[in-house]
Amino acid sequence: MSSTTVQSLPVSTSAAEEPAITVRNITKMFKRHRSHEGILALRDVSLDIGKNKFISLVGPSGCGKTTLLRMLNGLIRPDEGEILVHGQPPVPGTHMGFVFQSFRLLPWRTIHENVAYPLQLHGMGKDEIHERVMRYLEMVGLRKFAESYPSELSGGMKQRVALARALVSEPDILLMDEPFAALDAQTREFMQFELMKIWHQRKAVVVFVTHSVDEAVLLSDEIVLLRPRPGQVSEVLKVDLPHPRWDYDARARPEFVELRRHLWERIKEMVAADPQSEFFNRDGKSDHAAAQD
Amino acid sequence: MSSPGEAHPLPQRRPHWGPRLSHVNINVWRLLAFLVFLVVWWAVAKMVGQNFVPTPLETWQAAIQTYSNGTVPRAAMDSILVCLAGYVVAAIVAIPVGLLMGGFRVLGSTLEIYVDALAATPRVSFIPLIIVFLGLGYEAKIVVVFLGAVMPILINTYAGVLNSDGELIEMARSAGAKESQIFRTIMLPGALPYIIAGLRVGASLALINTVVAELYTAVKGLGGLLSIYGNTFRMAPYFVVVFTLAIIGVCLMQSLKVLERRMGRWRYNSSERN
Ligand SMILES: Nc1ncnc2c1ncn2[C@@H]1O[C@H](COP(=O)(O)OP(=O)(O)OP(=O)(O)O)[C@@H](O)[C@H]1O
Numbered sequence: 001m002s003s004t005t006v007q008s009l010p011v012s013t014s015a016a017e018e019p020a021i022t023v024r025n026i027t028k029m030f031k032r033h034r035s036h037e038g039i040l041a042l043r044d045v046s047l048d049i050g051k052n053k054f055i056s057l058v059g060p061s062g063c064g065k066t067t068l069l070r071m072l073n074g075l076i077r078p079d080e081g082e083i084l085v086h087g088q089p090p091v092p093g094t095h096m097g098f099v100f101q102s103f104r105l106l107p108w109r110t111i112h113e114n115v116a117y118p119l120q121l122h123g124m125g126k127d128e129i130h131e132r133v134m135r136y137l138e139m140v141g142l143r144k145f146a147e148s149y150p151s152e153l154s155g156g157m158k159q160r161v162a163l164a165r166a167l168v169s170e171p172d173i174l175l176m177d178e179p180f181a182a183l184d185a186q187t188r189e190f191m192q193f194e195l196m197k198i199w200h201q202r203k204a205v206v207v208f209v210t211h212s213v214d215e216a217v218l219l220s221d222e223i224v225l226l227r228p229r230p231g232q233v234s235e236v237l238k239v240d241l242p243h244p245r246w247d248y249d250a251r252a253r254p255e256f257v258e259l260r261r262h263l264w265e266r267i268k269e270m271v272a273a274d275p276q277s278e279f280f281n282r283d284g285k286s287d288h289a290a291a292q293d
Numbered sequence: 294m295s296s297p298g299e300a301h302p303l304p305q306r307r308p309h310w311g312p313r314l315s316h317v318n319i320n321v322w323r324l325l326a327f328l329v330f331l332v333v334w335w336a337v338a339k340m341v342g343q344n345f346v347p348t349p350l351e352t353w354q355a356a357i358q359t360y361s362n363g364t365v366p367r368a369a370m371d372s373i374l375v376c377l378a379g380y381v382v383a384a385i386v387a388i389p390v391g392l393l394m395g396g397f398r399v400l401g402s403t404l405e406i407y408v409d410a411l412a413a414t415p416r417v418s419f420i421p422l423i424i425v426f427l428g429l430g431y432e433a434k435i436v437v438v439f440l441g442a443v444m445p446i447l448i449n450t451y452a453g454v455l456n457s458d459g460e461l462i463e464m465a466r467s468a469g470a471k472e473s474q475i476f477r478t479i480m481l482p483g484a485l486p487y488i489i490a491g492l493r494v495g496a497s498l499a500l501i502n503t504v505v506a507e508l509y510t511a512v513k514g515l516g517g518l519l520s521i522y523g524n525t526f527r528m529a530p531y532f533v534v535v536f537t538l539a540i541i542g543v544c545l546m547q548s549l550k551v552l553e554r555r556m557g558r559w560r561y562n563s564s565e566r567n
């Protein structure tokens with residue numbers, strides 16, 4: 001059962017100031033092919049995301065994390081409820097960066113051209129584009145691959161290209177859908193560190209989807225735990241570890257350990273209790289069932 | 294959603310005869326195949342009788358004769374001109390129409406059924422009609438070639454746009470791309486391999502239709518020569534014309550392959566990896 005020492009917050013979380021993103025009672029239904037009944041991806045989800053906060057969305061597969069991100073970006077609209085980004089309904093653009101779960105690189109463009117893509121759309125000058133693209137390729141460690149094509153890169157490298165592409169327009173809202181899932185352990189740690197640094201240098205709202213509880217606790221100010229079928233907010237947890245977290249061994253802190261244990265158990269419960277889950281009714285002796293997708 | 298970084302099985306190399314033979318130039322093999330072909334041809338000619346099938350030597354002599362007096366080159370120039378004219382017009386019409394049909398879904402759905410109907414109708418059935426309207430000159434032949442080549446290019450272009458990747462389109466939209474930018478930067482390059490495939494099918498159909506048109510009008514070009522030599526049972530020069538057509542076909546296809554390779558460098562990169 002859930003631990004009592006973990007501080008669980010009401011849905012509206014952040015400080016007194018006006019939140020950067022407001023999600024009010026949204027519901028989203030997807031129509032199914034050859035079937036009248038749709039599938040309820042999200043039901044009555046409300047959320048406030050404060051200015052410059054780093055938020056993680058965690059929860060079992062199919063609980064609507066990607067759907068929520070797409071709605072925050074303005075790519076799809078909720079059926080009911082309302083989303084406001086800086087007080088306005090969201091419109092896609094360079095002020096928001098989206099790292100997709102699948103890399104979505106243009107196979108006919110080189111790595112350089114792929115990262116340059118969002119800037120080219122908005123008519124930035126060639127020299128400035130080049131300078132920026134190289135800066136972010138450097139950051140993700142792919143400077144040498146600027147002239148390669150995506151088909152010549154490994155999965156982890158492609159994911160870093162997608163990350164550079166989302167960062168290159170220097171958005172003040174960063175939506176990241178399991179951005180580090182394809183990375184090996186060392187690269188992953190390195191990229192987490194880089195992301196913390198970027199976020200620290202030029203503050204932005206980050207909404208970060210991950211299946212790694214460890215990663216969520218390490219990076220976030222707040223963790224939103226979602227429950228599947230239909231997708232709902234299960235609880236919102238505050239991470240009270242001081243920033244910057246690379247200055248000390250955050251993972252060794254008791255708060256860290258406690259939060260991670262709590263989340264892990266909650267997700268494990270959800271997965272075991274979900275009749276549609278592949279892991280239904282397993283007693284969850286193996287932590288991997290819950291921790292990994 | 295495919296999980297990122299999924300493991301691919303190691304590519305299975307087709308077994309080959311070790312490094313020794315793979316060092317031999319492919320052209321040597323082609324030459325060897327040609328020699329085998331000549332021997333078989335010669336044997337068939339001997340068996341069937343030389344009135345129907347000339348021997349390679351007779352054909353070679355006929356080639357020297359018809360090439361040196363200019364008969365075949367002149368006819369070939371004629372045919373190539375007709376073929377290229379019809380083909381280029383077909384491409385100029387088919388690609389934009391296919392793109393428009395793909396870009397504007399209503400237009401595409403409306404025209405689709407007529408395009409399919411026209412593509413399914415044997416184009417030969419139009420030839421008498423075209424001759425009635427345009428006579429036996431270049432215009433008629435160019436129209437026949439055009440009709441033969443236009444449909445595969447159009448249908449492929451349309452299919453290419455329709456098949457564009459929804460995930461890439463969403464990525465572009467997320468980056469703030471306007472509809473016109475999505476079309477130009479995502480749908481069009483995505484359709485390019487389809488368009489080139491259509492151009493290749495169109496090219497061979499253009500060549501076929503050139504000969505068909507010339508056979509019908511029977512005065513000029515390689516088709517005209519075929520008709521003359523065929524009717525007078527001069528099989529050696531007849532074979533020369535056939536080979537000339539084959540060579541033109543190979544040249545056309547090779548130049549399109551070069552174009553394809555240049556345009557789709559990324560695809561060749563990916564095939565080298567696997
Ligand atoms: N375009 C769509 N059409 C139909 N159903 C959809 C669509 N997108 C998502 N769904 C459904 O909505 C639910 C939530 O999907 P979503 O992709 O948001 O889950 P997720 O939390 O991102 O899962 P994962 O962790 O596996 O990525 C799923 O049941 C899915 O089947």
Ligand SMILES: [Mg+2]
Nearest residue numbers: 065066101177
């Ligand atoms: Mg997802």
